[in-house]
Amino acid sequence: MSYAYVCIYSRVDNSLFLIRKKVYGLFFNYEYVGNIEGDVLKFSGQYLLPGGRTDQESAEDILNITKDALRGFEKQTGFQLSAKLLDKKVKSFSHDGTVQQSGVIAYHCLYIHMTPKQISVLTDAVTVNLNKTYEQRRQMGMDDELEAVMIDDIAKAREHLVTFNRAWASPDYGKRESDKSLFAHIVDNLPA
Known part of the structure; x- marks a missing residue:
């Protein structure tokens, strides 16, 4: 099992879309976790890139890596990105961070280039979703993971991410x- 992340960026103004995880999550996959405080989340309270698990351990299966990354993005943000409309590229990485075309893959990234305006609209739409009630988000199929989303300069975003x-x-x-x-x-392997 590996992960497929989504990295939304703009070379126009060198910006990057980030998520910030909550400390505790109350529900996942439509089910409440069963305690009042929720479960402590992986990377509790930290800035990350959105995404989710994938069964794709091969760099060659770009279609399914893309689907899994977009599904993870939607579960976290409540926003559906259309793969057909995106300026996108998939890269796969080994455990040491080397871009791999084959072999043992630790994680994948779906890079999506957008205009600054598109990233701003996306950030506003996701913020609206995050401000909905727990029940509304659960009904939308969102997991209770995100505290906030933001746009930052690529260099500053990299610092937040690491x-x-x-x-x-x-x-x-x-x-x-x-x-x-x-x-x-x-981030260091953002497409030109």
């Missing part, structure tokens, strides 16, 4: 995964 800020995480996060270097590899 830094694990313990002050933002749950006190219960403990020694869970805090290595976010994969996001550096994704």
Whole structure:
């Protein structure tokens, strides 16, 4: 099992779309987690790129990697991106962050280039979805993971993405995964 991330960027103004995870999530896959506080989320409270799990461990299956990345994006944001309308490219990475055409794949990234206006409209639409009630978001099929979305300069966004800020995480996060270097590899390989 690997992950398929979505990296939405603009070379026009060198901007990048980021998500910020909540500390706790109350429901996933339409089901409440069963406790009042919710579950501590992976990368609790941190800035990330949207995306989700994929069964695609081969770099060659671009169609299914794209579908899985877009499905993960929609579950997190409540916004459906149409693959047909996107200026997109898929890259697959090994565990050390090397772009791979074949072999062992650790994660994939669907890069989507947009205009600054398109990214702004997307950010506003996702913010509207995040401000809906828990029940409305659950009915939309959204997982309860995101605190906010933002647009930032690529260099600043890269810094947000690679830094694990313990002050933002749950006190219960403990020694869970805090290595976010994969996001550096994704940003460093943005298409021209």
